[in-house]
Amino acid sequence: MNVVVCVKQIPDPANPGKLTSETHTIVRDGKLILDDSDAYGVEMALQLVDAAGGGEVTLVSMAPHSETSGLRTALAMGAAKAILVSDDALAGSDALSTAKVLAAAIKRAEPDLVIAATESTDGYTGTTPVQVAEVLGWPSISFAKKVAVADGTVKVDRQTETGYDSVEVSLPALVTVTAGVVEPRYPSFKGIMAAKGKPVEELKVTDLGLEPGQVGAAGARQEVVSVEPAEARKAGEIVVDEGDGYEKIVAFLEQIKVI
Amino acid sequence: MQWTDDHDRFRQAVRGVLDREVQPHVDEWEAAGIFPGHQLFKALGSAGLFGLEYDPADGGQGADHSYTVILGEELGRVGCGGIPMAISVQTDMATPSLARFGTPELKAAYLAPALRGEMVASIAVTEPDAGSDVAGLRTRAVRDGDEWVINGSKLYITNGTQADWLCLLARTSDEGGSRGMSQIVFPTSTPGFSVSRSLKKLGNRSSDTAELSFVDARVPVANTIGEIGQGFRQQMRQFQNERMIAAYSAVGAMTVALEKTAAYLKERKAFGQPLLANQYLQYSLAELSAEVDMLRHYNYACADAYLRGEDTTRFATIAKLKAGRLHRKVADTCLQFHGGAGYMEETWVSRFFRDGRLLSIGGGADEVMLRVMSVLDGFTA
Numbered sequence: 001m002n003v004v005v006c007v008k009q010i011p012d013p014a015n016p017g018k019l020t021s022e023t024h025t026i027v028r029d030g031k032l033i034l035d036d037s038d039a040y041g042v043e044m045a046l047q048l049v050d051a052a053g054g055g056e057v058t059l060v061s062m063a064p065h066s067e068t069s070g071l072r073t074a075l076a077m078g079a080a081k082a083i084l085v086s087d088d089a090l091a092g093s094d095a096l097s098t099a100k101v102l103a104a105a106i107k108r109a110e111p112d113l114v115i116a117a118t119e120s121t122d123g124y125t126g127t128t129p130v131q132v133a134e135v136l137g138w139p140s141i142s143f144a145k146k147v148a149v150a151d152g153t154v155k156v157d158r159q160t161e162t163g164y165d166s167v168e169v170s171l172p173a174l175v176t177v178t179a180g181v182v183e184p185r186y187p188s189f190k191g192i193m194a195a196k197g198k199p200v201e202e203l204k205v206t207d208l209g210l211e212p213g214q215v216g217a218a219g220a221r222q223e224v225v226s227v228e229p230a231e232a233r234k235a236g237e238i239v240v241d242e243g244d245g246y247e248k249i250v251a252f253l254e255q256i257k258v259i
Numbered sequence: 260m261q262w263t264d265d266h267d268r269f270r271q272a273v274r275g276v277l278d279r280e281v282q283p284h285v286d287e288w289e290a291a292g293i294f295p296g297h298q299l300f301k302a303l304g305s306a307g308l309f310g311l312e313y314d315p316a317d318g319g320q321g322a323d324h325s326y327t328v329i330l331g332e333e334l335g336r337v338g339c340g341g342i343p344m345a346i347s348v349q350t351d352m353a354t355p356s357l358a359r360f361g362t363p364e365l366k367a368a369y370l371a372p373a374l375r376g377e378m379v380a381s382i383a384v385t386e387p388d389a390g391s392d393v394a395g396l397r398t399r400a401v402r403d404g405d406e407w408v409i410n411g412s413k414l415y416i417t418n419g420t421q422a423d424w425l426c427l428l429a430r431t432s433d434e435g436g437s438r439g440m441s442q443i444v445f446p447t448s449t450p451g452f453s454v455s456r457s458l459k460k461l462g463n464r465s466s467d468t469a470e471l472s473f474v475d476a477r478v479p480v481a482n483t484i485g486e487i488g489q490g491f492r493q494q495m496r497q498f499q500n501e502r503m504i505a506a507y508s509a510v511g512a513m514t515v516a517l518e519k520t521a522a523y524l525k526e527r528k529a530f531g532q533p534l535l536a537n538q539y540l541q542y543s544l545a546e547l548s549a550e551v552d553m554l555r556h557y558n559y560a561c562a563d564a565y566l567r568g569e570d571t572t573r574f575a576t577i578a579k580l581k582a583g584r585l586h587r588k589v590a591d592t593c594l595q596f597h598g599g600a601g602y603m604e605e606t607w608v609s610r611f612f613r614d615g616r617l618l619s620i621g622g623g624a625d626e627v628m629l630r631v632m633s634v635l636d637g638f639t640a
Contacts, residue, residue: 073268183279186272188307189320192265 001052001149003045004109005079006102006116006129007038009063009070013121023092023217024224026122032063034070037117039184041177042074045115046185048149056080058109062090062101068200075195076187082200083109089205092217095123099131101215104208106136113154114174118143133174140174141167145181260325260559269326273333276306285339288465289610292457294342296379296421296467300349304376309350313358318371327351328562331504335511338607340614341466343508344621348417349373351504352622353380353426356442356493360485369424369444381422382501383413383445383471384494390415391627393428393494394437398473400429402480407431407443409476412455415621419469420457422447428494431487440490444482451476462613499575501622503561506578509618510555513589516611517548520593540596547589554581573635580628583619590615 009032011017018027045057059074059082071082083105090101106114114133119126133140145164146157154173158165187195205212213219239248253259280302288294303309311326313319320326330350334343357370372378389396398411409429416425425445432439445452455470485493521544524535534540561574590612594601601608619625633639 069264072264073271076268076272186275186306187268188272189269189311189322189326190307190315192268192272193321196265 001049001055001113002058002109002111003049003055004058004060004106004111004114005038005041005045005074006106006114006132007042007059007061007070007074008035008117008120008122009033009061009067010035010120010122017122019227024227025092028064028067032067032070034073035117035121037119037121037179038074039077040179040181041115041117042077042079043182043184044147044177045113046078047182048113048147052149055112058083058111060102060105060109061085062093062098062105064088064091066202071200072192072195073187075198075200076191077185078191079198081198084200084202085205085208086202087205087212087215089212089216089218092220093215094220094222095125095127096131096221097215097219099128099135100210100219101205101208102128103132103135104210105203106132108208112171113149114138114172115147116174116176118176118178129174129176136172136174138172138174139169140176141169142176144175144177147175147177147181260328260563262325266325266329270329270333272306273308273330274336276303276308277333277337280306281337281342285337285342285465289339289341290464292459292464293420293467294345294465296345296418297377299342300346300376300379302376303346304374308346309376310354310358310370310374311350313354313370313374317358317366318374319358324562324565327504328507328558331507332511332514334504335508335513336515338515339463339465339610340512340617341463343512344463344617345418345466347501347504347508348382349380351500352417352497353382355500356426356484356497357444359496360442360489360493361444362481365444365482365484369446373424378423379418379421381416381418381425382497383416383419383425383427385415386412387414387470391624393491396428396430396440398427398429400431400441400443402431403477405480406477407480407482409443409445409451409473409478411473413471413473415458416469416471417466419471420454420467425471426484426497428490431490434488437491439488440494441487442484442490442493443478444484445473445476445478446482449476449478461616462610463617498623499571502575502579503558503565503571505618505622506554506558506561506575506582509582509586509615510551510558512611512615513547513551513586514555516589516593516608517544517551519607520544520596524596534596543592543596547585547592550585551589554578554585557581572631576623576628576631576635579618579622580625580632583615583625586615586618 012033049055049057057079059071059079061071062085066086085101085105116129130140141156141158143159144156145159148155153168153170155168158167159178205215307320310319311322315321373380386396400407400409427443427445428440430439431441451474453472455472458468460468524540525533527534558578561571561578564574565571594608594612597608600606
């Protein structure tokens with residue numbers, strides 16, 4: 001079974017990020033790393049291929065400046081190869097134009113299954129994976145907390161607010177996995193060295209049969225009009241327990257609709 | 260030292276593995292006075308953290324020494340001294356001689372399982388009457404046909420209560436002094452072997468420490484590591500690895516300690532302002548940070564020399580001496596700046612203060628390092 005994992009290479013969250021003053025998009029000039037949330041998808045894919053007894057995991061990513069640092073981390077975990085789409089024409093892409101690019105790249109790998117994170121750690125739109133499935137014309141299941149593949153179908157326990165739904169669709173399909181679905185392995189030294197020799201196919205927009213006008217800022221249908229800093233956290237409330245502390249806590253939890 | 264993306268990736272991986280496998284359990288293991296050696300080592304062995312520099316044919320990773328520097332620095336960050344010490348025994352104290360001089364059969368039987376984390380190893384050198392003065396050790400191995408018959412005792416043995424095998428240094432002839440010793444792989448399942456005592460310590464409490472007893476314990480002569488009679492020389496070389504990883508690890512530990520102390524001093528207010536607004540505290544931390552950085556770069560120079568295949572005795576001796584003394588200074592300052600909170604067991608800094616004290620004693624005391632230095636530099640009469 002062949003699985004594609006969509007992976008995003010993002011600025012290191014440990015460093016304060018910057019937005020461009022004109023388009024309010026994230027500055028991606030420095031070194032990019034593998035989005036932590038994608039490590040779960042890579043691990044899930046490796047386990048599914050292992051369970052199937054054959055096949056390989058291919059990474060698909062879109063990033064500026066031919067960046068492969070994050071891809072190498074995922075390759076060091078055990079993925080077999082990667083497709084990187086890197087093109088100046090992609091600057092300013094919104095979620096839909098990103099989905100078009102990823103879908104076109106995914107088609108080249110002819111996978112049985114596509115796995116992605118529920119959302120990236122830098123953009124947080126959470127809409128790209130399902131748009132990829134829509135562009136491909138494949139079924140998609142989001143928020144998977146358990147994934148199993150058998151007999152041409154994928155069975156998923158899908159996380160909901162009250163529990164989970166058991167969902168099944170035929171392959172090929174796209175599944176987004178939640179953090180914690182599996183425990184990602186850390187690359188070993190041997191894995192890191194092996195990753196250096198694994199193939200990364202770098203493509204331009206035109207290699208995918210797309211026109212530059214369909215993607216990037218030119219093809220975007222969304223525009224970030226303004227960005228405001230998040231409201232500073234307010235000071236917490238101290239509840240003094242005078243024998244009725246639990247009642248005050250219950251009342252507070254009811255007020256914020258947790259219970 | 261040239262750090263590459265590969266090094267960064269490895270450092271992140273080591274930190275991730277230790278964050279997952281060690282950090283969450285440190286308090287529990289410290290309280291228990293022991294850690295689950297086989298369980299933890301299996302996890303770390305599977306992650307490829309053991310045998311970084313050893314031949315892949317022996318189960319090693321085939322990395323160069325720069326990756327050991329990273330492992331050491333990251334081990335230092337885990338929030339206690341006991342677990343880094345236990346791991347370092349497996350990676351850099353009990354196994355280097357076996358990897359260098361062991362026969363293929365011996366390496367297949369003991370080194371490869373240790374690197375997979377399936378066996379726990381100990382280094383058994385110190386005795387009740389021979390600590391830093393290794394030449395004074397008394398444990399004897401007398402040859403009887405194809406077997407060594409071993410009698411004696413070993414003291415302060417890290418991982419000693421749960422080790423599957425020991426890298427044992429014993430006297431194998433009557434030459435006396437540093438001559439006539441051999442290194443022997445000693446399986447702890449051997450009849451005549453016993454753990455006499457599990458020892459309670461000032462610090463490094465999560466790591467078990469034992470006194471071991473050998474009464475007519477028989478092991479094959481084929482378990483000898485390298486040449487019979489060359490044990491002292493081989494052990495002296497193994498000590499270099501021990502001292503280097505100790506110095507690398509100390510830098511990681513001190514760096515985190517200064518970061519944590521600064522964070523506390525920013526939060527903690529006195530006389531209407533954060534404690535760190537006081538210039539005295541700022542400058543004290545800045546000066547210690549500078550000293551830690553100097554040791555870090557001295558370590559890198561040591562590692563570079565080791566990578567070039569040079570004898571690093573002088574580097575390792577100075578680095579280990581400085582690491583022990585600087586750790587004491589950093590720990591004392593961090594504890595002092597935490598005030599009463601720092602004196603409480605529930606605060607990390609009290610453990611840091613206790614654990615670091617061993618650096619000036621284990622692996623050759625400060626005074627032994629100075630003795631080595633005076634000989635190397637000709638300060639003797």
